[in-house]
Amino acid sequence: MYFPSTAIATSVNTNPVFVRELLRKLSKARLVVTKEGKGGGVQLARPASAISLAEIYQAVEEGPVLKHNTRSKDLCCPVSCGMDMVLDPVVSEVESALLGILRERKLSELVNKIVDKSSK
Numbered sequence: 001m002y003f004p005s006t007a008i009a010t011s012v013n014t015n016p017v018f019v020r021e022l023l024r025k026l027s028k029a030r031l032v033v034t035k036e037g038k039g040g041g042v043q044l045a046r047p048a049s050a051i052s053l054a055e056i057y058q059a060v061e062e063g064p065v066l067k068h069n070t071r072s073k074d075l076c077c078p079v080s081c082g083m084d085m086v087l088d089p090v091v092s093e094v095e096s097a098l099l100g101i102l103r104e105r106k107l108s109e110l111v112n113k114i115v116d117k118s119s120k
Contacts, residue, residue, distance in 0.1 A: 002034075002041035022060055029059035048111050054102035064095040 005023055009016040023042050026032045033045045044051065068087065074080040 002039060002043050004041040008042070025060045026056070029055065031055060031059055044107075048108035049106050051107040052103050053105045053107065053110075054099050056107065057099070057102050064091050065098055066091045066094050 005019045006016045008023075009019040012019070023032060023034065027034055027042075030045055031051055032042045034040070034042045066087075068084055068091070
């Protein structure tokens, strides 16, 4: 069954343009398939039990969850100039740990928890 982006946006109380952008990224990663026209919309490309949360995260996120400071450095300050160097290993470790956890979790786990809670 295909779901229109407007219906998805309404159900999560956000802008349809934002949802379409996410769906474009998920489609590019081959996690969803889209159908245009009457009866069109989006659906998962494979069962939720075959989609890891890591795949979704990597499809929609740009770069690691921890981001470097993009402000200009104070060239007279050793702390300002050295932060990227000392934080790089931390950012890498956090990203690796996050991806490790997300690889072990499937989309179906989240869906099942939502269904379980709503049926009580």
